[in-house]
Amino acid sequence: MNEALKELLDLLDLEQIELDIFRGRSPEERIQRVFGGQVAAQALVAAGRTVPKDRNVHSLHAYFIRPGDPSVPIVYNVERLRDGRSFTTRRIQAVQHGKAIFTMSASFHIPEEGVEHQALRMPEVPDPETLPAVQDRMYELMGDNPALRDMLARPRPVDARYASPLTWEAFQNPELRSANTNVWFRYDADLPDDPLLHVVLAAYASDFTLVDTILLAHGMAWGASNIMGASLDHAMWFHRPFRADEWLLYAQESPWSAGARGLARGEMYTASGELVVSVVQEAMIRPLK
Known part of the structure; x- marks a missing residue:
């Protein structure tokens, strides 16, 4: 595992500072704003920490509201909207300097049997190793x-x-x-x-x-x-x-x-x-x- 991946996994290991409140940080790099994929990933980690282990995330919907400041931590507030028999719903807000920079809704679902089909087919492209x-x-x-x-x-x-x-x-x-x-x-x-x-x-x-x-x-x-x-x-x-x-x-x-x-x-x-x-x-x- 290279150092960049170790750093990413460390960034995803959020600090829990209160029930349903988590804190994340950004890499120590000279960048103007936080990478959007990092905020989305950390928000999903925060939500997952509040959901039973038998439920897997099946969808997320997010808005990027303001640029993230990489020099200060990001606070993730998780709101428990619903805990049903099959589905669990969470709303996550990322905050810096007292203002929301990002918001996400995520839904989790217990594994179930159901009808299956796949209409889309993977494009024909060269193998990655080549x-x-x-x-x-x-x-x-x-x-x-x-x-x-x-x-x-x-x-x-x-x-x-x-x-x-x-x-x-x-x-x-x-x-x-x-x-x-x-x-x-x-x-x-x-x-x-x-x-x-x-x-x-x-x-x-x-x-x-x-x-x-x-x-x-x-x-x-x-x-x-x-x-x-x-x-x-x-x-x-x-x-x-x-x-x-x-x-x-x-x-x-x-x-x-x-x-x-x-x-x-x-x-x-x-x-x-x-x-x-x-x-x-x-x-x-x-x-x-």
């Missing part, structure tokens, strides 16, 4: 830039391998523009058999590339295009058990963008083709003058 790590592709794109090489050389908690163009590649070559992105990812370590942990780690990873799918359709890239972007809301549905330490294909598309907003959605599949997670996100994409 694809280069995203850092290696970025090296080739950015040239001999010492600052960038330092950044790319840092360990990452998630091993991500693109089976489609990167935004920087489409920025340099308009023929590569597309409203679809396929990314394999996994956490490269043997993780505990805790279902909530694997769901939380999928939630963390789900926010990395969805907004990029909107940019890819327009040949835009962070740091290259004069734009400002931010996640507005985020919804996830967890269909089947899965492991985040095994390869998952994140198939994403952006069906629409206009009015300084864009929509992206994605499905996560196991390597055998089982659909395990669905994701939808709206983001602000604002051109700057």
Whole structure:
């Protein structure tokens, strides 16, 4: 397990400061705002700490209200909305400086038998082991830039391998523009058999590339295009058990963008083709003058 993954697991181990009140922190990095996937993952951990162990999260719906300040802790307040025979519902609010920065509703469900079908099929893409790590592709794109090489050389908690163009590649070559992105990812370590942990780690990873799918359709890239972007809301549905330490294909598309907003959605599949997670996100994409 590399140091970046150890740090992430430590960030997800929230401090309980009162019944239904938890405190989380951010990595010690020079960043302007807290990564949205981190807030969503920590909020889900807080909710899960208040739910019986026999219930698994099946959906979450979240809004990003204000940018998070990485220099101060985040307080997560959990409200117990309902504890039914089959479903449990929680509302979570993340607070900094006395103001809400994020809110989430999450629903948990006991395992049950039911009718089954899967209409969607996993896209045909190369196996992850045959694809280069995203850092290696970025090296080739950015040239001999010492600052960038330092950044790319840092360990990452998630091993991500693109089976489609990167935004920087489409920025340099308009023929590569597309409203679809396929990314394999996994956490490269043997993780505990805790279902909530694997769901939380999928939630963390789900926010990395969805907004990029909107940019890819327009040949835009962070740091290259004069734009400002931010996640507005985020919804996830967890269909089947899965492991985040095994390869998952994140198939994403952006069906629409206009009015300084864009929509992206994605499905996560196991390597055998089982659909395990669905994701939808709206983001602000604002051109700057």
